[in-house]
Amino acid sequence: MSTDDTTTESESKCGASKNDTSTESESKCGASGSDSVSSSSCGASGSDEEEEVGSTVDDFDADPGRLVAVGLGPGQPEGMTSRAKAALGDAEHIVGYTTYVDLVPDEITDDAEEIYSTPMCGEVSRTEEAIDRALAGNDVAIIGSGDPNVYALAGLALEIVESKGATASMLDFEVVPGVPAAQSCAARVGAPLVNDTVSISLSDHLTDMPTIESRLHAVAKEGFTIAIYNPWSRKRRENFEKCCEILTEHRDADTPVGIVHAAGRDDEEVEVTTLGELEDLGETDLIDMTTTILVGNEDTYEWDGRMVTPRGYETKYEY
């Protein structure tokens, strides 16, 4: 097992936050008392040090165990696949963000040898911890909500494995897919995404804003339905405003928009509205980092409280 101080440090900093923003759901890391959250995010507040990965494959003598990245799907155990449950049942160690670990059914966590959970910040160090535990000979599952390929940890895990001089094959690295937020939220408002569709994140922590804007222009012009992830944060509200502006340039104000807040959690809220109303809703509790927004295309209509994006059957069949 890793004894890398970075992990503990980053973890304790997150836990030790005393500033006023620590309980905001849109704050990915409670450790910052500065305005630099959107750029430093999970880094340590007040420090310029980058989060560093420590140990390499040569630090481990054991035969490596297995590493599996498991997508839990939406926020309830019944949204998990049987394969995800089996993978977690097989794992000796389960590693993840505390909120996600809490989603795993008790009968699975009770059976695991060890649960390693940390607050949302420390994504890199938590993933490294999982990999170190696997290199040390344990069968490890690292978990996240949704799907490991959707703004999630499948890529980060592979990048860190590589940086340690290990290989994915050595750890029998496997990804167990889950239902992404776009799909679980779309289900709640009917059929908003049945045609060509795009997922785009408004967080400019890892992608710069000009790129995000250019992508929004491109897809809004082309009739894609759009699932917007990470739409809002108090620290970067202008991204959401800019997004609304761009979409309105290309689509009518009455384009249906579905908003799903905190899908599958106790504070879940679902609303079908229009593009013209969207920007003002950014000022309400409905839209924060736990919200997914589904923007219809020019054919989408609202009917009976639901969004319907036709696939074009009506041009082929009479009904």
Add this chain to the structure above:
Amino acid sequence: MSTDDTTTESESKCGASKNDTSTESESKCGASGSDSVSSSSCGASGSDEEEEVGSTVDDFDADPGRLVAVGLGPGQPEGMTSRAKAALGDAEHIVGYTTYVDLVPDEITDDAEEIYSTPMCGEVSRTEEAIDRALAGNDVAIIGSGDPNVYALAGLALEIVESKGATASMLDFEVVPGVPAAQSCAARVGAPLVNDTVSISLSDHLTDMPTIESRLHAVAKEGFTIAIYNPWSRKRRENFEKCCEILTEHRDADTPVGIVHAAGRDDEEVEVTTLGELEDLGETDLIDMTTTILVGNEDTYEWDGRMVTPRGYETKYEY
């Protein structure tokens, strides 16, 4: 229950195909002996008649039952969510394409009062049959692989409910999401889709080819990772060739591409290749209508037999 002849007709026509293409996996309907499959698809060969939806809400006296559209996820029972299994367990009637009904575990189908399955053609009449059964007072589940919002039946079901003068609320219409093919295939090749991503279908049955081409240009330029559905059919191979041409205009020939054929089925094949090799692979059995293709962006690299699309952590953290 509906006694609409259209359903039976369309069903029997599909089953009665004797032409040579009926066993081709890329043929969505075996009933055509002409070249017009890509435009008429599931229509009846040799006839210009459109598939018509018959009965309306007024034809039913009973208190309506419930209608649920269930996504089965990838092609194995272990890829289903617990919620999907529960929804199928609660349904009195299960309606779907024969291949998908076969994916449902026996303990569920054994418990259902009725199973109504038809070959792939007749998507409209099969969906209508499901709705008629619900309007007649039965609790009905209509099923599909992947997710009901991904090129699937959630929208069609709502459109037909509306056309019958019924409402979604009247049927307690619900969508149970599943793992889409993009995610289950991405998992097989590692982490190809971790950044902003788009799903696009090359089938021009319901979307015209100029629109598809324009969408491909737009997203290839903008650094999206791309999941391509329905990439190939013997009847419309030129769509695939055109797609390869467009992608190559905007991305390097060595851009990693993941190909997953028949995910979760006995003839599953997975290959990581490059954009430069893709077009020639269209001539092989690897690429047909059961294949999903995952195209990396400019940052995607192949490593240890897997695709890795970095999210940009390496610009923030050292590891």
